[in-house]
Amino acid sequence: MATCLKCGSKYLTKECQYCENKNSTRGLVINNKVAVVLIAVILSIIFMLVVTTKSNPLIGEWRSSSAILGNNKVVFRNNSMEMMGISSKVSYDIQDDRVIVTDSMGIGQIINIVDKDTLESNFAGIKTKYKRVK
Numbered sequence: 001m002a003t004c005l006k007c008g009s010k011y012l013t014k015e016c017q018y019c020e021n022k023n024s025t026r027g028l029v030i031n032n033k034v035a036v037v038l039i040a041v042i043l044s045i046i047f048m049l050v051v052t053t054k055s056n057p058l059i060g061e062w063r064s065s066s067a068i069l070g071n072n073k074v075v076f077r078n079n080s081m082e083m084m085g086i087s088s089k090v091s092y093d094i095q096d097d098r099v100i101v102t103d104s105m106g107i108g109q110i111i112n113i114v115d116k117d118t119l120e121s122n123f124a125g126i127k128t129k130y131k132r133v134k
Contacts (some may be wrong), residue, residue: 056092057113058099066128074130076101 058076064083065071075082081090081101093100093108102108111121111130119130 056094056099057116058092058101058111058119061133062119062130063133064128064130066126068126069128073133 056076056078059078060076062074062076063071064074072084073082079089079091080087082088089104091102093102098110098112100108100110109121109123111119114120117132117134121128121130
């Protein structure tokens with residue numbers, strides 16, 4: 001039986017198991033600290049992206065009314081809109097007081113935000129008012 005010069009423990013193997021385990025544990029602690037810092041940085045970045053991303057004020061169900069098209073239900077979703085029972089893919093360009101809704105063919109419509117429950121648009125001379133369905 002030998003005695004470890006580092007810790008004074010007695011051992012039967014080639015190396016002291018106590019020192020070997022102690023060294024490997026210390027490496028894990030350092031790796032855990034790095035992991036915790038990396039996770040904190042990643043969570044901070046995700047939080048900043050969520051906070052700074054503008055939310056889409058159109059998302060939800062609306063009632064539209066216009067002189068030519070009458071009253072219709074309009075539903076805006078994250079990447080589509082449904083009007084008169086027809087759903088189509090769209091993209092949104094969110095600006096201060098308006099949202100430009102562009103369909104898959106590249107045709108855009110400007111929707112002005114009056115307040116959180118009222119929208120207006122004037123597409124091809126057709127004035128339309130939207131009221132949020134609650």
